[in-house]
Amino acid sequence: MEASRISAEQKIKSFEHLGFRADHVVLPPGVGRGEFREVLEGYNADPATRAIIVQFPPPRDLAPVVDGMDPAKDIDALLKGRSPYPACATAEGIYRVAEPFATDRPAIAVVGSKGFVGQGVVTMLRADGHDPMTLDHGDRLERVRDADIVISVTGSPGILTPDHIQPHHRVVIDSGFVPQADGSVRGDVRAEAYGIPQNLTPVPGGIGPVEMATLMERVVRQEVDPDVVSWKVTPGPYLERARFTADRTAAATAVTTAAVPSIAAAARLRGAAGPAAGAPPTSAQPTAAPRGPAHQTGPRPQLPPQGGGGPSR
Numbered sequence: 001m002e003a004s005r006i007s008a009e010q011k012i013k014s015f016e017h018l019g020f021r022a023d024h025v026v027l028p029p030g031v032g033r034g035e036f037r038e039v040l041e042g043y044n045a046d047p048a049t050r051a052i053i054v055q056f057p058p059p060r061d062l063a064p065v066v067d068g069m070d071p072a073k074d075i076d077a078l079l080k081g082r083s084p085y086p087a088c089a090t091a092e093g094i095y096r097v098a099e100p101f102a103t104d105r106p107a108i109a110v111v112g113s114k115g116f117v118g119q120g121v122v123t124m125l126r127a128d129g130h131d132p133m134t135l136d137h138g139d140r141l142e143r144v145r146d147a148d149i150v151i152s153v154t155g156s157p158g159i160l161t162p163d164h165i166q167p168h169h170r171v172v173i174d175s176g177f178v179p180q181a182d183g184s185v186r187g188d189v190r191a192e193a194y195g196i197p198q199n200l201t202p203v204p205g206g207i208g209p210v211e212m213a214t215l216m217e218r219v220v221r222q223e224v225d226p227d228v229v230s231w232k233v234t235p236g237p238y239l240e241r242a243r244f245t246a247d248r249t250a251a252a253t254a255v256t257t258a259a260v261p262s263i264a265a266a267a268r269l270r271g272a273a274g275p276a277a278g279a280p281p282t283s284a285q286p287t288a289a290p291r292g293p294a295h296q297t298g299p300r301p302q303l304p305p306q307g308g309g310g311p312s313r
C-alpha cells in the first residue's frame with residue numbers, strides 16, 4: 001500500500017479514537033476534476049465537517065481543484081499561506097522534535113527543502129530565528145556532515161548513508177516513509193547509518209506517529225479546547241559537535257556515555273493527559289549502545305534545560 005493510503009488510514013484511526021467521525025473518501029484512478037470538485041465542495045458546504053485533508057500529492061490535473069478547499073477547514077495547510085496553520089502537521093511535528101535540540105542556534109540541515117514538507121519545516125525554523133542549510137536536487141549532500149541536526153524529508157529511500165551521518169549529529173530526523181513490495185517500509189536514512197548519530201527518529205515509529213499527535217492537537221484546539229496545553233519533546237542527551245572535532249578519542253567515549261542515561265522515550269507528551277489519539281509516544285532514541293563500564297567515565301552529557309510544560313511556540 002502506498003504511503004498516502006497508509007497515512008490516511010492512520011489519520012482516520014486517530015480522529016475516531018478521539019471521538020470524531022471521519023470519512024475516508026477514495027476516488028477512483030482517473031477521476032475527473034468535476035467529480036472531485038463536487039466531493040470537495042460538498043464538504044466545504046457541510047457545517048458539520050470541520051476539517052478536510054486532501055492527501056498529497058494529488059494527480060497533477062486535480063491539483064487546481066484543491067485550491068477550492070475552504071481555508072477555514074484546511075487543517076493540514078495544503079493551501080499554504082491561506083491556511084490557519086503555518087505548515088503541514090508533518091512539518092510542525094518535525095519542528096517540535098528538532099526545537100528542543102536547537103536551543104543554542106546549532107547548524108540545521110534540511111534535506112529535501114523544496115518539497116511540500118521541507119518548505120514547511122524551513123518556514124517554521126526561520127520563523128523561530130534559525131537559518132537552516134537547505135539542500136535539494138543538485139546540492140552536495142555531503143554538506144550534511146557540517147550540521148549538528150539533520151532533517152531529511154525527501155522520500156528517497158536510503159539517500160543518507162554512513163558517508164553522511166556522523167557521530168556529532170545530535171539528532172537525525174528521518175521523515176521518509178516509502179512502503180516496499182515486501183511489506184517493509186524504508187526511510188531516508190539507510191539502516192547501516194542508524195547507529196551513528198546521537199539520537200534518531202526511526203522509520204517506522206518516528207515522525208509518522210508524531211504527525212498524528214500534531215494533527216490531533218490541532219483538531220482538539222480547534223473544536224474542544226482552544227487552551228489545550230501543547231505536548232513537548234524532551235530531548236535525548238547529546239554532546240555538542242565541538243567535543244567531537246576537538247578530540248576524536250574523547251568523542252568515542254562521549255558518544256557511548258551519552259547513550260547511557262536515557263534509553264527511555266524522549267518524546268514524552270507533557271501537559272496533555274496522555275498520548276494523542278492512537279499515536280504511541282515517539283522517542284528520539286539514543287542509538288549508540290553502551291559498550292561497557294570502561295567507557296562510561298567520559299564527560300557527562302550536557303542535558304539542555306527542559307521546557308516548562310507551557311504551550312510551545
Ligand SMILES: Nc1nc(=O)c2c([nH]1)NC[C@@H]1CN(c3ccc(C(=O)N[C@@H](CCC(=O)O)C(=O)O)cc3)C=[N+]21
Nearest residue numbers: 003004007010054055056076090177204205206208209
Ligand atoms: N496532505 C498530506 N498530508 C500528509 O501528512 C501526507 C500526505 N498528504 N501524503 C502522504 C504522506 C505520508 N504520510 C505519512 C504519515 C504517517 C505515517 C505513519 O503513521 N506511519 C507509521 C506506520 C503506520 C503503518 O505502518 O500502518 C510509522 O511511521 O510508524 C506514514 C506516512 C503523510 N503524508
